[in-house]
Amino acid sequence: MATFPPLKNDLFLRVARGQPAERVPVWIMRQAGRYLSEFRALREKHNFFEMCQTPALAAEVTLQPIMKFPLDAAIIFSDILVIPQAMGLEVTMEPGVGPVLPHPLKTPEDMSRLTYDGSLEYVYDAIKLTREKLEGRVPLIGFAGAPWTLMSYMIEGGGSKTWSKPKRWLYAHPEESKLLLDKITELTIQYLVNQVRAGAQALQVFESHADFLNRDLFLKYSLPYLARISHEVKKQLGDDAVPMIVFPKGAHYALKELGKLNYDVVGIDWTVDPAVAREQIGPNVTLQGNLDPCALYAPQDKLRDLAQGMVAKFGKQRYIANLGHGIYPDTNPENVRAFIQAVQSA
Numbered sequence: 001m002a003t004f005p006p007l008k009n010d011l012f013l014r015v016a017r018g019q020p021a022e023r024v025p026v027w028i029m030r031q032a033g034r035y036l037s038e039f040r041a042l043r044e045k046h047n048f049f050e051m052c053q054t055p056a057l058a059a060e061v062t063l064q065p066i067m068k069f070p071l072d073a074a075i076i077f078s079d080i081l082v083i084p085q086a087m088g089l090e091v092t093m094e095p096g097v098g099p100v101l102p103h104p105l106k107t108p109e110d111m112s113r114l115t116y117d118g119s120l121e122y123v124y125d126a127i128k129l130t131r132e133k134l135e136g137r138v139p140l141i142g143f144a145g146a147p148w149t150l151m152s153y154m155i156e157g158g159g160s161k162t163w164s165k166p167k168r169w170l171y172a173h174p175e176e177s178k179l180l181l182d183k184i185t186e187l188t189i190q191y192l193v194n195q196v197r198a199g200a201q202a203l204q205v206f207e208s209h210a211d212f213l214n215r216d217l218f219l220k221y222s223l224p225y226l227a228r229i230s231h232e233v234k235k236q237l238g239d240d241a242v243p244m245i246v247f248p249k250g251a252h253y254a255l256k257e258l259g260k261l262n263y264d265v266v267g268i269d270w271t272v273d274p275a276v277a278r279e280q281i282g283p284n285v286t287l288q289g290n291l292d293p294c295a296l297y298a299p300q301d302k303l304r305d306l307a308q309g310m311v312a313k314f315g316k317q318r319y320i321a322n323l324g325h326g327i328y329p330d331t332n333p334e335n336v337r338a339f340i341q342a343v344q345s346a
């Protein structure tokens with residue numbers, strides 16, 4: 001493994017591992033993105049995946065929020081959809097629309113189109129370069145989409161209100177669905193292990209579409225794959241190599257099971273009450289979350305109360321402050337600063 005500048009702020013990593021905290025660490029999902037004018041300026045000149053594929057650009061964008069705000073962690077600039085791309089599916093990012101997969105998997109037979117040899121070397125190069133440029137300011141988080149969330153994009157072909165196309169597979173083609181989830185899981189395990197070998201110091205797995213499952217579907221089509229990912233990554237790297245975070249957005253129906261998964265941190269979405277999350281997940285897992293991203297539209301004094309109220313409910317140990325989903329593009333960056341300060345002075 002490469003050597004990088006020594007870490008000056010390891011608070012986030014210590015709390016993720018369940019060690020005592022002198023204050024609450026904070027970072028923000030989607031902290032590198034369109035709410036920053038610095039990001040929009042670069043994005044005008046480059047297409048989205050070109051930015052992901054160019055290590056110098058990915059490193060620059062990853063560092064933008066770190067240079068601007070006193071955040072306690074960085075997250076590598078990339079996207080969960082690089083895995084479907086590496087499996088041979090075309091993905092484009094259309095301004096104002098979001099991701100588009102022009103040739104999605106329509107029937108299980110289409111799975112024969114998938115390949116498994118797409119290179120993600122550019123992500124590892126971006127991670128290495130970012131670790132150097134961070135100069136040890138804060139730890140760098142690597143990430144991947146969870147299998148169900150990726151499967152749902154690969155079948156739906158883009159955003160959806162209902163995700164009925166991938167859900168059709170779960171009901172009409174359960175065995176083929178499991179095969180697809182298996183393939184994505186295998187690739188994801190290797191991808192996460194390689195990110196750590198390149199320099200990622202923590203890993204987050206985004207199950208953003210748990211919203212569209214119920215408890216039964218989640219227990220069948222999400223949880224086992226999330227479990228396999230953490231089990232295998234830890235087996236390959238060693239149990240204590242890096243803390244792992246799972247963010248199952250909308251999985252309020254399975255909090256007890258999430259507490260028993262082999263992840264160090266469970267991310268809580270903004271619909272779940274912190275006290276309920278702690279009660280159901282238990283004391284031995286660090287919780288992360290969960291301010292409503294829309295709370296950043298509140299006046300700053302109100303925002304401060306909301307952020308500090310959240311910290312009071314979660315408690316200051318075994319807790320990492322964050323939003324309960326990614327930040328919205330029309331958020332005022334000064335309110336981001338107010339949110340961070342409110343948490344850090346709570």
Ligand SMILES: Cc1c2[nH]c(c1CCC(=O)O)Cc1[nH]c(c(CCC(=O)O)c1C)Cc1[nH]c(c(CCC(=O)O)c1C)Cc1[nH]c(c(C)c1CCC(=O)O)C2
Pocket residue numbers: 028029030031032033034043048075076077078079080081093094095096097098099143159206208249325326
């Ligand atoms: C579902 C999902 C995606 N991508 C991601 C998820 C899981 C998190 C979540 O639930 O929000 C994860 C993601 N996407 C991006 C990051 C970068 C790191 C970070 O700052 O958090 C991360 C961690 C950059 C991005 N990913 C995207 C942008 C904006 C792209 C642009 O400039 O057009 C960025 C900065 C595009 C993207 N990528 C995706 C969508 C639906 C969209 C369009 C909607 C949107 O823009 O928020 C897929």
